[in-house]
Amino acid sequence: MYTMNVSTRSIETRVVGVTYENRQAVVALLAEGERLSLVRDPCNPWDSNAVKVVRWDGQQVGFLERGLAAIMASKMDKFGGTFIATVKSITGGYYPGSSLGVVIRFYMPE
Numbered sequence: 001m002y003t004m005n006v007s008t009r010s011i012e013t014r015v016v017g018v019t020y021e022n023r024q025a026v027v028a029l030l031a032e033g034e035r036l037s038l039v040r041d042p043c044n045p046w047d048s049n050a051v052k053v054v055r056w057d058g059q060q061v062g063f064l065e066r067g068l069a070a071i072m073a074s075k076m077d078k079f080g081g082t083f084i085a086t087v088k089s090i091t092g093g094y095y096p097g098s099s100l101g102v103v104i105r106f107y108m109p110e
Contacts, residue, residue, distance in 0.1 A: 007109070008107040009110055011068070011105065013068060015053045015061055015064070015103075015104055018061060018099070020062075021060070023061060024099060026059045027062075027100045027101070032088070032089060032090065034055075035085070036056075036086065037056075037083070037085070038064065038082060038085055038106060039051065039082050040073060047066060050064075051069040061102060062102065078109075083106055085105060086104065086106070087104060088103040
């Protein structure tokens, strides 16, 4: 059996697109430390490198920022599968009508 050793680095980033398609309701359900999946979205009409951020139940939280997604897409294509992230913090929502945000942490292969 072949085992591949891969070095990684920790990435912390905010999730983008959290205010579209009723995603604020999904963000409101998140808890710090919750595990999320990073899933390639090559059929995305706006960005073929798009990487979705998804809850365990399939609800979409948002996307990785375009530049980071381009880097991650090639890594995900190379190493396969989905990557796991955790919710580092929930931001915003300080006053009625303000939007929530999400900061996640994950490990990216180098």
